Amino acid sequence: MAAFRKAIDCFLNRLKNPTSPTQSASKDSASDKVGLGGRQKNFNNVFEVKNRGTESPLFKAARENDVETLKNLIQEKNVDPYERGSVGETVLHVAALYNSKEAAIILLNAFPFLIDEPIDCEMYKGEYALSFAACIGNEQIVKMIVAHGAPLNAQDKQGNTVFHMLVLHPNKSMACRMYNFISSLISKEKIEYLENITNKDGLTPMKLSAFEGDVAMFSHFMKKRKQIYWAFGPVSSTLYDLTGIDTWGDELSVLDILCSSKKKEARKLLKITPVKEVLHQKWTNYGFKYFLLWTALYFLYTIIFTVCCVYRPLTPAGPNGDNITIMVPKPLNEAYATAEDFARLAGEILTVVGAILILVTEIPRLIHIGPAKYFGNTVTGGPFHITMIVYACFVLITMILRVLNHEWETVIMAYALISAWCNVLYFARGFKLLGPLCIMIQKMIFGDLMRFCYVLIIVIIGFGAGFDVHFQALDPNTYLYFRDFTITIFTLFQLMMGLTELPGPPDIKIPDIIIVLYMVYMCFGFVLLLNLFIALMGDTHYRVVSERKSLWKAQIAATTLLLERRLPAWLWPRAGIPGDLLGLNVEKWYLRVEERSDYQKARKKSENEEKENVTHPRKNRSAYRWKLIHKNISKSLKKNEDACDMTTL
The missing domain is CATH 1.10.287 (Helix Hairpins)
Incomplete structure (x- = not known):
């Protein structure tokens, strides 16, 4: 994925001097024109042939948009439409790349099968001409290719569709505009089908934007999912489709991707609606309560284990127990004789059962996602998972050495106590005072x-x-x-x-x-x-210090998802509202968010404008004069009120 994105960046940086921007592109700023298509004079290291003298006439005509030459070449019987360029591109790729609209029309009419031919190059991973045209930003060529029946669900060697390609595009404003333009050319059902296609990494376009930490594209997807349920004045009730966002029934949801990502940009997506509201609802309603219970149980469990170790059965050393200065553990057949010994035995059994439960819950997750992701992510608590597993292993080894009456029992027990109390720091993440410090x-x-x-x-x-x-x-x-x-x-x-x-x-x-x-x-x-x-x-x-707060919030989100995965469904109901209760899709769940228009910012802006007018009265003389008149009227009214008060007294 990184190599592909690097190739895209290289591809777009080579584009120079656009000459025929589309009508919609002309309304954007100059910075947005970087991603737009145009006739290209020099494409140095990507599609430029090593020797221009050997360039195919068909490719040259498509590159230069030479319609007459192209028609003459197509009429010849010896022309090969399947001919490939220096990096495996077809002639339609070249026409799309250089914004040769007339040449693309002629090629599609003569060789309509070229829209199904991907580029044969390791750098571009088998992209189709539609993806090239979409990444260039030429809406006319894209519309023409789609009208000729281009498969929008076509995937390259990495499983990416044209929507995936737009998510990876560095020019976000152009990518969002092109995404909307392609969506306007097809039906709503087709759009939903295309947005649910996953690549080889199991990522839909929306999940890919979350994986890349792309705030602009992810916000674009959230706006597309937004539905106004009702509105009254500045307050509106908005519904958000939680498909692919919530963890319910999805092993690779947006929440999972954001919580397991190591990118700083991904943590910014946790502040975007509805992700922020979903996590807040999960944590406040269920997560924090279960986390407090989990913390109390582990703390009690560690205290029981510590008491069992401190009051373990000891006896004086020596053949007859006459050396009272040195104590050694009692043999197993003498260790459990009194009522206190059996109470300690109950605590030891509880300790061993707890260690087995830790291994049962930790090891399957370790095997599922791999050691690198499981131990290497601070947000998910990576180093504490190591101490958890090590502690459980130490407890089981201590139990075996106790049965064998081995002298190393005390050594392993000491390490188990240290690791057990170090794990208590893991539970500091649930509290605002200790989480950032941890x-x-x-x-x-x-x-x-x-x-x-x-x-x-x-x-x-x-x-x-x-x-x-x-x-x-x-x-x-x-x-x-x-x-x-x-x-x-x-x-x-x-x-x-x-x-x-x-x-x-x-x-x-x-x-x-x-x-x-x-x-x-x-x-x-x-x-x-x-x-x-x-x-x-x-x-x-x-x-x-500048990012510890965002890291702590990411840890809260990861802890919430961890508890939700491990608890049964009847203890953790699904977040949101089912679609059948709202009269919408019965197979989907929605989150209702009440939004209020921010009039305070608008009021502050108007106040700043008024201050600017007062400071520079020549910019708006009429407003400045009216301000003086209004001020004088207020002063005179205030004086009259004071005079009336004095008369009354």
Whole structure:
């Protein structure tokens, strides 16, 4: 899709000096004329033949709109209408590209089958002449091709129709105008059929605009779906068709696309009606309530797991249990004897069941959408899905080690506790106070901290090896913090964080080379790397602070869809109003939105105009003079009222 769009951009940037714009295009601004067709003098790297001397006369006549030559060539019996150009284009593609209307008419009358011939080129993925004419913006040629029976449902190698091509067009105003023009040439039923055709990615034209984060095209689609139900004064009740927008019965709806997209532009579509209203209705009516319940249950579940770990059955170490200073877990046959033990057993069973439910809900989703999309998207909670799955695995491993009475049970249990409480941060997204802060933490941990740790590991290993080489020649009992390589690395980490000083006995002189290594390490590790990490976090905060609110709202939307997918239908009714209750299509659902005309902006605009007239009275002298008269009349009336009040007193 990206390569195709790049080719379209290249294709449109090559268009120069349009000479015959259509009547509707002449009303637009100069910026809109970039996408319009015209006779092209030099099409450098796309359709220009390497050697003009070998260009086919048929293609040259179509390019130059030479009607007489074209008629003479068609009358010859040796002409080949299936002839391809340098990049696999037909002669009709060339006529559509260069806005050769008369040549296109002659070609369609002589060879009507050319409208079914796609371009044979990897760059343009098998586009038809109709798509070329539509992307150029020549309404006359498009109308003529459609009148000759061009298949509007024809798809290229990527499954894109002419409507998909217009969505990908960089000139949005021209694309919207051409979309409306093609729609005016066919029936309403045909339009609905064409707008429901999906490409190989499963995207309709409307969903493709959401996938691309195209605000202009998506707003255009929403206006087409808008129906005024009733209006009274400035208030109107508007109905929006939710087909393809709502998640009900659609695995790849617009809401799913927007919530799973990593593009900043896609998050802007969450503010467009009716997407904003649908998400607000889902979240306020059901999502927030179920999210609070989910948060409370997980918090209670984590507390139960923590209590079971803290009060696990322990016994003194030793053959006869005589070493009371060291405690070890009890064997399985001795761990459950009292009432407290059986209460703890109930909590442990609940913990294991919860871990199994987490795996049952997370793994199928992981397999369905793939690890890259599942773990790599901050909006959908990517890193927290990793900790969820890791926590569940740790709990099951702890259960197995408990049965085997293995000494590693305590180690795995500690990691399970850490991951369980880290997952609590996931539920901060549902609250306005903590949600944006949680986004900032995610960006810093999985962005700056990961890069810092990568450099830190390399530095500590290098300096750790240098320190260890010198301390190997010294007494390990004297320098306990440098007795082996692993302890040396841990000591260097403490030194870099400023948690300790260079350890060693004060009455024994440290070799000079170690002092030199220590000074170099502190300058590089503590002064440079640590301050660089702080600067990176400051830069991340500066970048994210402007978009954290939009990211948080996107997280709310993703959480709403997650709850809707996982809860049964009888707990989460469908949003909107069925069409049969409104007297519309019985197979569709609609969302009713009450809209109010914004008179305040118009009033503010008129006030600004009045201020401008007062500031520059020569621009509107009559209005300025009337303003002075009105002001003097008001003052005189006020004086008369004050005089009457004094008389009364």
